[in-house]
Amino acid sequence: MAAASTSPSDAQTSSGLGRESEPSLDVELLKEIGKKALIDALNSVNGAKTLVLDPTLAGPLGLVTEVALLKHHGVDKMFWLEPGPLSSTTSNIVYLCRPLIKYVKILADQIKRHAKESLKHRYTLFLVPRTSTLVTRILEEEGVLGDVTISSYNLQFIPIAEDVVSLESDNAFKEIWVDGDETVIYNSALALDTLQKLYGPFPRIVGKGDHASRLATLLTKPLPEQALSTTNIPPPAAPFDSLIILDRQVDMITPLLTQLTYEGLIDELIGLRNSQVELPLSLLTPPAAPNPANPAALPSTSAAAVIPVNNEKMKKHHLTAATDPLFAELRDLNFSSVGKSLNKVAHRLDEDYKARFQAKTPAQLRDFVGKLGGLQTEHQALRLHTGLSEMLVPVTRTDVFNKSLEIQQNLLASYEVSNQISAIEDLIAQGADMQVVVRLLCLASITAGGIKAKSLESAKRELLQAYGYNYLPLLLSLSAPPLSILLPNPLPVSTVPSVAASKYPFTTLRKSLRLLIDDNPEALDEVENDISFVYSGYAPISIRLIQCVAQKNGVISNPAEKNVTDDGDAKGKGSAKKLYAHPILGWKGFEDVLAAIPGKTFDIVQKVPGGDTAPSVTSLLRPHEQTTTTIVFFLGGCTYTEIAALRWVSRQNRGRKFLIATTGIVSGGSLIQSIAGVSKKGPGSKDTSIYSLSTRLTLLIQYHTSALEQMAPRAESKTESEKPARKTKSSAGSGGRKKLSAFNKFMQSEMARLKETEPDMAHQERFKLATANWKTAKENPRATA
């Protein structure tokens, strides 16, 4: 389960290409609806306006629209909704925010301030996704209700990939399981209802979990009418066959583990918010003068160019498969095989560029030039992902990272649990991130059914001492009833019975759901052919549960196993052989497993009004021809690895597509941070943001030359390391055909070090200092000789 397992996973990539043929739902429609609703909302206010935006909405809005569109509809200036005065040049001020009390208070404060300065403005407040009595009440209490026109902007599901839609509600998990605020559930019900109206009804609702069950009951009851801005929608290519709802509490283990797919790891280590990642500017802009003679920036050479300087400007980049086909290829791969994939693409790109030399006739040349644009975008994508992977690699090699992986693996296997607790304490001592430690503690508690009271107490004490006593509420929340993921064993006598009842039967599940794939060499192949590839050997429970409904044989054994043998020789045939998906039969066959997991299990067959005759006829006529869509809704968020695993499941069968819907994308870190969020502003709170990691890694990266090579299989790395070396010289333009001398090498590293340590020194002085150091340096053959 080590991150650097070297075997590639061809199966995923190749089958990933062969899935375009089947029709799927067009989720772009949702984006259009969101965009149109926004335009309508803006147009309802006449004239130029100042837009004040809730910062948490910026990301989701960015997925739906662009700034130019806002400007087009009269937005003159934009501000964040932040405490403090607001100066506006237009008479219209439009607030766009979620109905949270803190925002309303800021808004009220700004209005009162304007009134005091006797500035006349017209205020319009758009609440996302719907208006709320609470907001009206608070405005009333603040005494500004009369000044504000309140309306709503119904932003529901936003497509973040071709098969993923999300409500992008950041704190859904915390709100439901810590605060007990079920607004998200109701909003989810409304959003799912909209999906029903757009694409057709859900004939069957299957699910697990108390809150999931609540959502399902809401869906079966009549919901208030929602105005849809588009009316005539073509019938979808692949109608729904069922809706599977899982709430996050059904599988708390998965988010606690470190995600090991490419996209997941980016989220864990750098942070992906609303599909946007913050990257150094140099990674995103193509080099100043791209030299067509030397285009293929292979991993090792690009390292020099990519190294981010410490305080370089960061820029947000939208990671999406729609414009970046390379990302589509990489996102779901286990990180261990990303390096190899990148290499392959680099080679191919190199070949393509070389085609220029074969071009003899003008016609051929023209062809090449025509392709050039495509090659360059691909080249840029390659540069980006190489750079990104290089940012990730050093972190994956740190002691803390590998230790925590090791602890996770041991805990999953229930191996020497008490030793793991002390290992976690060691991590605290080493100064690991708070969220890493808390995740591991929770994982230990869930997998082992509680931690021995004494060691739990000492671990908690360590944690509080190391990170601050203000994390005590966090610990209390984690052990309090609805969540109960950090418990002592045995439970104290006074605990509420519901806590005892909600004990997670991990060890039984591990067997019945085949969660853990052995790490021996023979089993490695199996890892590649099961959803467990996402965690290098561990299958997420949530996805196994979905398989229980939609791919029953996948739970018991690997459906791809039979294909393994002939996978190499016949890729085309492989996909033709894929089995048709079996119809949805609910939990049939897995009732016992489900009963063991705490939380309600449900399976509701909905009456489809009027429409139940038509589909049955078509299904009779062409029993295997029609592709259906199973929509999977994660209440409380899902991880990128779960998406990756579900995509894998969907590739194994024909005739069934998955549409993944979620309240938001989460990772263990973001969950813990949202729960801890209450005390974030507190005294002595350590800056635990995900970016602290990334700044650390920018420091690190200067001392690691490309590590990607070493991740690729040994045999290949040799040939590749030659090629880039040749490229360096011509690209660096330093002229010399000879190899770098020891002096050159020393100076390179020494200058980098000095730049780091003495940032204020002028370059010339630095150079002097470096040459002075050379005399005594160990690298100097003369000095040592």
Add this chain to the structure above:
Amino acid sequence: MDTAMEHPTTTWDAMPDGNVFYRRQQLYSIPGKLPDLGDYIIAGCRSGGPIALMRDNTKLIAVGRATPAFSKAQIQIYSPAGDGLLLFSWDQGRIVRFGWSFDERLVVLNEEGVYRLYDLQGDYQQFSLGSEAAEMGIVDARIHENGLVALTGSLTLLEVKGWEGGRPLALAAPGLSEPPHAWAVIPPDQNISRHVEVLLSVDTTILAVDNLESVDQRLSRGPFTHVSPSPNGKLLALLTFSGLLWVVSTDFQRSLAEFDTRTVGADGQVNQAEWCGNDAILVTWNNLALLVGPSGDTLRYIYVGTTFAVTDIDGVRIVSQDVCDLIQKVPASSVSVFRPGSSSPSAILFDAWESFSRRSPKADESIRSIRPDLAAAVDECIDAAGREWEPYWQRRLLSAAKFGWGFLDLYNPTDFVAMGQTLKVLNAVRFFEIGIPLTYSQYIYASPSQLVTRLTSRNLHLLALRISSFLSLKPDVVLKHWASAKLARSKSSTEEGDDEVCRLIVDKFQTLGGGDVSYADIAKRAWEVGRAGLATKLLDHETRASDQVPLLLTMKEDKLALIKAVDSGDTDLVYHVLLHLHKRLPLGSFFRLIEDGGARLASASRLLQVYAREQNREMLRDFYYSDDRRVESAVLSLEEASRMVDPTAVVTSVKAAHKFFSEDKDRAFEAKMMDESTRLLSTQQQLEKDSDGKVNFFGLSVSETIRTCILNGMAKKADRVKAEFKVPDKRFWHLKLHALTAMRDFEALDAFARSKRSPIGYEAFVRHLLEKGHAKEAATYVIRCDAPKRVDLYVDCGEWRSAGRECKERGDKARLEQLRKRCPNSLIARELEQLAASMK
């Protein structure tokens, strides 16, 4: 019979140029039904709606006439067929303006800014333009179908959008010094900007005002006595004091027509200048109506007495003392079929059909001659049927169409069927007892469901229901209205009476309405008329919580309302109830209500906490206290501590938290931690004092405190903190290692490393120094690490030679070979080779 029916063209009049026809269709003959219109202020409702009359107090009236003398304002409403629909008196301030909304409600606005919406049953809703408007007073207003614009006493404009009692918005200040001579409003839905535009005739020009700006159109022909925008909002008819009628586009870019009304030779003043559809203008005097066509041609119509004209989208309705007429441009399809000498296919088809019905062989010949255009001719005949008023001609035209399509191979009869249905409905409502003279295009424009609403508002439930089912519309609107009417009528409020009414209503709903009828609306109605028992009974049948809850609240069924709200899952609804109750109930009973609910109301309790944490902490504290929730109280104190800046206040809050925890015997650990926390805070305060306030300690964690101590050269203090808080050696060593590395105090680090045997081993030293980029220093600690790891560590430090020597010491030749292969340059490779050679 054939001859008895006048040919359609008998009502037609050609404009002098002979190409355009207008027709005057008599809708109803109403001799003696209406009072003298000249004495009244009148407002007419579009699309065949009723007219409202109020006595004009500025005009003298002969005493002793039949009309009763009114002591106060009274408004009468008449249907176009002259039947009195409603009479009510007005007891509020002076009425400045009344007009009709799109759903046939009469909007009456008084000078205090209060306006009421009366339906045809006399029930009203009352709204106000706000206290400011009341102070200034309202001078005038323009009421359009979806809102109104009022002119205040200070000559500013207020706009009300919709009829839900929305807050009035001030439009841009026009900067008037006196009331405009005339003014008009272009409703939002007819404006390009989708916002209301007001046109004010001031001096010689027109001001165009919307909510952003007031634009002077710089005209010189004013002032105007009449400003009248066309029904589609594109054109504007202006009448000057000198009697010049001038038509311009509403953006004042194009001047379309001019006509001098003095040339007509009518007596007295112009009463009205109203649009007839979108292309002609009807100017009325007493006894005369003059239709001015687009090119300035005119048609004269003589009436007895004063008339009143109501503009419509396709014509103009004229009410006079004797008749109610519709003047409109003859629709294209009618012209095509009936124009004398028309040779269009539809005319030939109609002719062919007439020949056929007379058994004349000419029919065949005619059909043959229009064979290629037959389909279009059929369509035109169907359309023309829709435009005819007399069922006789409707039937004839439809028969002609049917005859025509017999010659077509393929024909889709949907239009034909739909037209047949529509005409049946239209003829029914045009009947004088119903009195809604709706034209086909008005019907299509307003939609069938609106027609049904209009019928129900006249209490014509049976007809409305029949029409609904005939047009396969949902009957719920009709049923709802019926039930409300039923409630209002049945006066008895005994138990049996309630049961009876409830049963009647439920039965009717279930047999006719399906699941779409909202019982809550009816229940609300029952509550409003003071029949609580019936309301409760009806509410039991309601399935939608969002409809139930508000009513339950007004009925003071607090607990039930809360339970229903929680069950609905709609948190907003729960908040609605909670906030409402919090306002109304004493705090104690409010808390009791929530707590007594137990698990069922748990989510309401959680929501209350979420709200209170942000907005009303005092209440939350009381809530936790009253319920003995120690842990929550403690967390709340901690949360407050985290928001404070003042150190003593923070300490107090943390101490309070400690107290709460210690009161709960299961929270010994937490209490202990809080105790530590307070001790830490005071230690930190001491430390800050020791460092003369140069270093910030307050609020740091234990580890950070130690780290900060070391970073600031207070190593002794760090040791003391370590001892006081029993920090384990391992963590302390890591902390000190990190801190000293950060300070680059490698000598102190060395001394520290030698102080005693490291509890964290020395590999941690190497790794950390490497991580921070101090490879040279890192290498010095390699020798103290475990022997097997040393080679790798040396390599990581970039000390290839040392790595090589290490291999040599351990006699690991294979490893040395490996090193040689991986090493970065030939120089080192050579050295390693030498080492290998020397190993033998």
